[in-house]
Each structure stands twice: as structure tokens, then as C-alpha cells.
Amino acid sequence: MPLAYEEQIKLLNRIIEQQAARISEQDSTIKELRTLVTELRSLKANLEETLEEFRRQLFGTKSEKTSSVEGESLNPTENGETPETTAIIKEHTRIRRKKSTREERYANLPIRDVICSVADAERFCDYCNAEMQFLCYKEVRTELRITPAKVERIRYLQEVLICPECRKDGDGTIVQAGIPTPLMPHSPASASTVSYVMFHKSFVNTPYYRQEACMFQLGLNLPRETMANWYIHGALDYFQPIYHRMHELLLQRDIIHADETTCQVLHEEGKAPESTSYMWIYLSGSDGHAPIVLYDYQAGRNGDFPKNFLEGFSGMVQCDGYSGYNKVEDVILVCCVAHCRRKFFEAIPAQRRRELKLLYIDSEVSIKKPDTLSPEERKTMIPAEVGLLYCNQLFFIEKGLKGLDPEERKAKRLELEIPVWDSFWNFIEALDPLGGSKLAKAVTYAKNHRETLCNYLLDGRCELSNNAAERRAKSYAIGRKNFLFHNSVSGAEASAIVYSMIETAKANKINVFQYLYTVLLYMPDYKNEPKGIEILLPWSDFIKERCTGLIDTETLTPENRGLLPI
Secondary structure: OOOOOHHHHHHHHHHHHHHHHHHHHEEEHHHHHHHHHHHHHHHHHHHHHHHHHHHHHHHHOOOOOOOEOOOOOOOOOOOOOOOOOOOOOOOOOOOOOOOHHHHHOOOOOOOOOOOOOHHHHEEEOOOOOOOOOOOOOOOOOOOOOOOOOOOOOOOOOOOOOOOHHHOOOOOOOOOOOOOOOOOOOOOOOOHHHHHHHHHHOOOOOOOOHHHHHHHHHHOOOOOHHHHHHHHHHHHHHHHHHHHHHHHHEEEEEEEEEEEEEEEOEEEEEEEEEOOOEEEEEEEEOOOOOOOOEEEEEEEEOOOHHHHHHOOOOEEEEEEEOHHHHOOOOOEEEOOHHHHHHHHHHHOOOOHHHHHHEEEEEEEOOOOOOHHHOOOHHHHHHHHHHHHHHHHHHHHHHHOOOOOHHHHHHHHHHHOOOOHHHHHHHHHOOOOOOOOOOOOHHHHHHHHHHHHHHHHHOOOOOOOOHHHHHHHHHHHHHHHHHOOOOOOHHHHHHHHHHHHHHHHHHOOOOOOOOHHHHHHHHHHHHHHOHHHHHHOOOOOHHHHHHHHHOOOOOOOOOOOEEEEOOO
């Protein structure tokens, strides 16, 4: 029988409710799927971006430089081609560095004349048989001659005198000659040998096993274990007092650059051999005083390490924005603009980097200001390129301020660079990058370090970047690529001290080997003498006089070195 009208209505309502619930469930599922698709697209874009970056690091160039000539288009077209345009190039003056002559390049080298004499049979005239007379020497050519290293065994023979008259009475009076203090008692190590090992290990970046092979070619069978012991003892016993004094002087400066790089120590208590340790780098800023560069080995990257090393320092610390430096007390942190620039550079796809016509930071050609870009030019540029252009403009302005005194430099910065920063921050605030993308990381980095990025404006002695510290980190990284790891903590600490001596000597423009040799020559007698340590600092007049020229281990020896003028 047909259902009653009311029952039909109820059944129809139930069907409608079920359909409505099903539609609502479908809408919810569709919404979730759309969200999932959006997230997957974002993830796909980020993974592709990461993959491209890995490919660039593995197969491509790692340089951040991009070159151009003024008048070229700043923007690639969609098909990757740059349209031909006619542009008026503003005339500019470029000072070309004069090429050095051979005489200038070889001016510091000693000269030895080789006289080529006429043979005895040819010293008589072919026509009259008269004996020929000397006329002159004619210079034919100049060549460079290198004498390889020579290893000698030096035996110290001590003269002993005895009184003959006292000897008759059976009570002989004996006088012995003074001898130089040995570098390492009961060891054949000398100042020249240890400095040779240190120089080749940490300056030439030759590992011990290669030095061992080279020594064998010189006739010396010197095991690598012995070289390592000499290196460690020489650094900890004789270089460490100078290192500590330079540390004290560094803390008295107003500006310090800081950075850190990884290293590996095989035998360290409480750590696995494959674990990562760190070599920290600290150096003085452009304050007009003698430069100081110090390395400090630590087992980790905790902010307590720079806090302890810089205890007592109250000034400005230029760094890369690593949060660990926030633990350093009573300092003003200055974040590196080059790191900010690098973030935007990495956010540009690899293909566009190759087509990009942005000027590199040291370019002598004027850089187009981002604010002067036309709307059409803006549309063809991605945000990362605009951010890079702002950073390039700051570096180009800085290039024109080199050589100014700090106060004038600060005034020019406030006049020329603050407007660039204001436009840059307005540009950053207007961006809404895809979450997790490299552009988002660049924008987040800039926002998180907004204050510290601009702190360099407080002092004209500050630099726009922390590249000075990064270059010193690179010096260690090149050596690390060769020796791979440190065997012990004492070896890592000794390396930090030796690298400090070498890099400080380089910064003070003195002969590195001669400096290491001179310090080892005098320190056995003066390592506990504060005045002696002061004289052996790399910027002292005594050191400049003896270590500015060529290497000399023959005239300046332990037996005739003399005394320090203290």
C-alpha cells in the first residue's frame, strides 16, 4: 500500500539530510584536498629549489659574483635572451694599475754575478798574435736560480779550559764556554727545523706525511710523529705566551670581527671521533692599530665559547648573525650585510643567475638604483633580484667611501646609505613569499637582523661585511682540506696558536717563516720575560727590522743571535 503523505515527507527529508551531509562531507574533503595540493605545490617548489642549489654546489660555480657593463639590460626576457638596446654610457675614469717590471719584481732578491771568462787559448789576437787586454763585462741575461733546502747536522763543541798551575796542586780550576739554550732538551729539534715544519704545515698546507716524504728526499728520515710533537711543543711552550699577550691587546680594541668554522678531532674525551668541533676566529677591525688575528679551538658551537673568549671586551662585534654571539655581554653586535646579500643571491634560480646582469659588489661601474626601475622592469624581475640589487647598491657606495677618515665616512654613510635602507625595508615589508622558500628565508633573515644589519652606521670604522673574518676562516679551511683532522686536542690547540701567529704576521706584512724562526730563536731564554714577549710581537720595531726582508737562517743563528734590547 502507498505510504501516507506524512511518511513520504519524512522519508524525503531524511534523504535530503543525508544528501546534505554527504555534500558537506564532500565540500570538507575538497577543501582539505585543495589545502593539501597547495602544500604539496609549495613543498615541490621548495624541493626543486633545494635540488637546484645542490646541483649548483656540486657541479656549478660557488661564486656570488655577477658581472655586467653599464647600459646592459638588468632583466632577462622570458625566453632567456637579453634584447638589444641602445644606451648612452656615462664617461668614467678608470685608473689602470701599472704592470711591474722584472727589476721591480726581483728587487728584493740577492744578486750573484757569474763571470764567463775567455778561454786561455783564445786570449791572443788572430791577426797579430798579441795578448788581448780586458775591456769590460757585458751583461747577457739574468736568470733565477733556486737552491733546494739543505739539512745539516750541527754539533756544538763546548770549549773547556783548565788552570795548569792549580792542576799541579791536584785542584784544577775549570772554565766552560757558554752554549745556546736548546729549543727542546735532549732533542735534535732546532728553531729552523721546527719553524720549517710549522711553516709548511700551516702556511703551505702540507700535511705531515707529505713533509715526511720531502724530508726523505733531503736525506733526513724524520717520522711524522716527531714532526707533530715538535709542532705541538713549539706552539704550546714558546708561542703561547705571545698568543696570550695578543689576546689581552685584542680585548682592548673597540671593534672585533668574529667567525667560526668546523674541524674534527679524533681523540677527545667525551666525543666520538666523527663528531664536529669548531675553530673560532677573532680579529681586530679597521681601527688604525696593528692588526691581530687569533684562532681559538673549542669542542662545540655554543655561545658560551665566544662569551668566555671575549670576556672583558666592550665594543662592537661584527659577525654573521649566529645567535650564539647574543651571549656575549656588553657588546654591540654588527651583522654582516654580505650574509644578507647571499640569502637573496641563493633565492635566485640557477638559470636566472646565469642570465642575470647585476653588477658584482666590487664593480667600478655605477649600479642602477632599485628605486629608479620602471614598472616594466620591476615586472620582469623576481623579488630576490631586487633584494640583491639593494645590497649591491650599498656595497657600491661603500667602495666610494674607502680611504675616508672614520668621522667623514660615518657622515657620508648616514647621507647616502640610510635612504637605501629605508627603501629596502619598505620593499621587504611588502613581500609575502611562499613559506619555506629561499626567498622566505632571505626575508626572515633580514627582518630578524634588522637592527644589527644597520649597526655598522654607528661607527665609521665598522665594515659593511664580515668578510675579513671569513677570509681567515678560509685560510684554515684550505689547510683542513689537506690534513683532514686533528689527532688530539693539544694538536688542535697548537694549530690555533700557530695559525694565529701566521695570520697576524701576514696582516702585519712581515716574512712569515722568518717571524716563526726569530720567535723560536729567542723564546727559550725570554718566554718568562714580559718585556721580551713585548719585543717579539709581530709589529715591534725589532721584529720589523729582522723579518721584513728575505729568509735568513745562516747569519742569524742561536750562537750569534745576540740579546733582545730590553
